[in-house]
Amino acid sequence: NAGVTQTPKFRVLKTGQSMTLLCAQDMNHEYMYWYRQDPGMGLRLIHYSVGEGTTAKGEVPDGYNVSRLKKQNFLLGLESAAPSQTSVYFCASSYRLLAGEWGYNEQFFGPGTRLTVL
């Protein structure tokens, strides 16, 4: 049981290049999330998905696109990378809330991808 995995672990891009980050989970979770973490800022939600084929914008979606074609995978795309997108990217997943749980479903995080845009 690998939990949440992310590919790649590290990447250096030049401004204007594109890339896709892959997140995979084997816990059969409905919900998946992409965050970025910058010094002094905490984690910020980029996009999330509540099920296969559905995605929604988070707090900082600009410059990113996502797709959830399979339940276990959540892809984050950067079409034209900018230095401001240098960050550590974390993927997370959680199970679907049941009635009465009041939002208390734990998020499980992947190990992160360190991206530098030159």
Place this chain on the structure above:
Amino acid sequence: RKEVEQDPGPFNVPEGATVAFNCTYSNSASQSFFWYRQDCRKEPKLLMSVYSSGNEDGRFTAQLNRASQYISLLIRDSKLSDSATYLCVVKNNNDMRFGAGTRLTVKP
């Protein structure tokens, strides 16, 4: 103003000390609350959820004050292994908002 504010620290304490972290949040509609722990260059992991009545898990006690929009975490009898960054997390539906974290170093 950040939606979730924490004292960044660092807190440097000796083993065995009691240490308290505070967190305030601005969205009064927030529904659920958590403390996550993040070790250096690692992913965040859930430490404990924070319930309205307050809750305890071994040496860790969490409190929530909805009226003041304030969350706290108390660590008793600190261990070297408690050294980490502690993240306050506030959730409304699927929108999780993280504080920037409070760094704790426990020294021998």
